[in-house]
Amino acid sequence: FFFLLPTMPREARPFSKFVEIGRVCFINYGPLYGKLCVVLDVIDNNRAWVDGPGIERQQLNFKRIALTKFVIDITRGAKQKNVKKAWADANIDDKWAQTSWAKRLAQREARASLNDFERFQVMIARKRRSALVKKNVRQLKAQ
């Protein structure tokens, strides 16, 4: 069965990310967009009680949350200092920054915050790269 998994359509694969106590989530809507949080407790089928670095403890609707693959080791409704400790022990900040999800977000942010000179530099760099690529392609075609 497991060898079939990558060939299965995405809709048919078994669930891999669950809402559970300790699940690290990415907030993808609202004023807290972009922050990470951890599920401390489930209030009902729509809301979680959530805490995270840089955010207050609060209710968040699951619609505002995207589950990440990380889970930290905390008990239900854990105290803030225990959450901080579990977060640091699991090294979530580093692990998150290494995921391609976070890298893509950082890249988008970097691109959006370029000033005019930096955009010019990017244009020149792209031209240089494309010239190199074309040169290599020409050489390979000649062989």
Added chain:
Amino acid sequence: FREYQVIGRLKPTADITTPTMYRMRIFAPNEVVAKSRFWYFLSKYHKMKKTTGEILAVNEIYEKKPNVVKNYAAFVRYDSRSGTHNLYKEYRDTTRVGAVNQLYLDMAGRHRVRTRSVQIIDVKEIASKDCRRAYVTEFHDNNIRFPLPHRVQRTSEKRYQRRFRPARPNTTW
């Protein structure tokens, strides 16, 4: 909604210099409505009304432990189109006020009852073992774990919404 403590009594007269004071906990959006609802209920219980009485205090009541998820039991009396009935409902929330908000929305959605037709008899926090409703007890699990199946995509800001997109949405993420 907010929760207010409203204390009122009849105006003191020559024969009754210290009338009995009555206290109610009222859920209202503001103090003005709280005072109004206080008189609405008090005049049903006692021979008192706004003109014959005075309000001594209106204080907002805040949640003692807003950081803990609790189970609330609500006893409600409401007027439907064909009569008045009692209801017992349970809600999970972190604050009394949150539970009452849910209650009003729930009553509106399920019974088409307007806020004015709902009288909250009691809202109290109950222990998990005393909860009677399955939709609340199903969350009484220390190892609760469930996926979010068939998720609908939503852009992070309304201005990124598009009417047409080149690809069908992905519902597993």
